[in-house]
Amino acid sequence: GAGVSQSPSNKVTEKGKDVELRCDPISGHTALYWYRQSLGQGLEFLIYFQGNSAPDKSGLPSDRFSAERTGGSVSTLTIQRTQQEDSAVYLCASSLTYNEQFFGPGTRLTVL
Amino acid sequence: DAKTTQPPSMDCAEGRAANLPCNHSTISGNEYVYWYRQIHSQGPQYIIHGLKNNETNEMASLIITEDRKSSTLILPHATLRDTAVYYCIVRITTDSWGKLQFGAGTQVVVTP
Numbered sequence: 701g702a703g704v705s706q707s708p709s710n711k712v713t714e715k716g717k718d719v720e721l722r723c724d725p726i727s728g729h730t731a732l733y734w735y736r737q738s739l740g741q742g743l744e745f746l747i748y749f750q751g752n753s754a755p756d757k758s759g760l761p762s763d764r765f766s767a768e769r770t771g772g773s774v775s776t777l778t779i780q781r782t783q784q785e786d787s788a789v790y791l792c793a794s795s796l797t798y799n800e801q802f803f804g805p806g807t808r809l810t811v812l
Numbered sequence: 813d814a815k816t817t818q819p820p821s822m823d824c825a826e827g828r829a830a831n832l833p834c835n836h837s838t839i840s841g842n843e844y845v846y847w848y849r850q851i852h853s854q855g856p857q858y859i860i861h862g863l864k865n866n867e868t869n870e871m872a873s874l875i876i877t878e879d880r881k882s883s884t885l886i887l888p889h890a891t892l893r894d895t896a897v898y899y900c901i902v903r904i905t906t907d908s909w910g911k912l913q914f915g916a917g918t919q920v921v922v923t924p
Contacts, residue, residue, distance in 0.1 A: 704855075733911060743856065743899075745911035756910065791855050799846075801912060803855025 702726065704804035706792050712810045713782055721777045721807045725794030732775050733801060734767055738788040746790075749775065782811045816900045821919040824894075830887040832918055834900030837881040843904050845876060847885045848912070849896040856899065856914075859885065890922045 705724045713719050725732050734746040745759040749769040760766070764782075769775040779786055789808050793801040817835040824830040836845065847859040860867055860874045862883075867874045873886040887894055899917040903910075 735912075735914075742916055743850075743912075743914040745913065748911055759911065793855070799861055800858040801856075803857070806855055 704792055704794050704802050706790075706804040706807050708807060709805065710808045710810075712812065714812050715784060716781055718778065718780045719782055719809065721779075721790050721809070723775045723777070723792030723794075723804060725773065725775070725792070726796070726802055727773075729794035729796045729802070730772070731795045731801075732769055733793040733795075734775070734777050735791045735793065736788040737791060737806075741788075743791065746777070779809075782809075784811050787811045816902055816915055818898075818900050818915065818918045820916065821921070824887075824890045824920060824922050826892060826922050826924050827889055830890045830894065830920060830922070832885040832887075832898050832900075832920065833882065834885070835882045836900070836902045839880050839902050840904070843902045845874065845880075845883050846901040846903055846912070847872070847874065848899045848901065848914075849894075850899070850917070851893075851896040859898075890920075892922050892924065894920065895922045896920060 707722045731750045733748040735743045737743050747755055747757050747767045749755045764780045767777045787810050789806040791803055791806045793803045795801045844861050844863050846861040848856040850856045860869055860872050862874045862876055864876055876883045897917040897919050899914050901912055
């Protein structure tokens with residue numbers, strides 16, 4: 701079946717612009733996660749959604765970052781007033797059980 | 813969650829078993845050991861997890877010491893496609909839906 705999809709696959713933007721990154725989770729998965737991976741760095745948790753519970757936003761690095769999940773499915777990660785340090789691969793994952801998270805291919809964001 | 817320690821890199825000959833160690837000496841009784849891997853330019857992929865018993869699936873085996881302070885992931889017959897960064901993660905079960913905290917992992921290179 702279809703896996704987690706993310707769009708766009710690549711995004712180049714200018715410093716100060718806003719960007720939106722989209723994640724389509726596996727159908728029926730109740731949990732959705734956002735991570736990012738900077739060049740040469742490990743994966744860093746950003747935020748996760750589980751069902752109708754309030755999202756865990758504890759990993760968001762600043763108030764320029766926000767995310768929403770509409771209808772319990774698609775999620776959008778928004779970065780306002782992008783900075784060069786926001787350049788990274790942004791990864792989305794979804795899960796049906798607490799054991800296995802299924803990751804998408806990621807969106808590579810480059811801020812010039 | 814308990815921290816983990818892994819060697820930064822290791823090589824393995826194709827067709828041989830790859831034994832990846834992970835130290836988690838501060839693990840508590842309700843924490844599971846998870847393994848994920850990340851092939852270059854892809855999102856992480858779940859491999860296996862366990863609490864205290866040894867586990868085996870189609871991808872790998874997980875051996876956890878009796879005191880649970882360390883574990884070994886075994887890839888029984890390494891192939892070139894197993895070249896990846898392997899992450900050992902310890903995760904508390906009361907935070908079942910929560911984030912994965914990735915460390916630096918072990919870069920495994922399988923050579924012909």
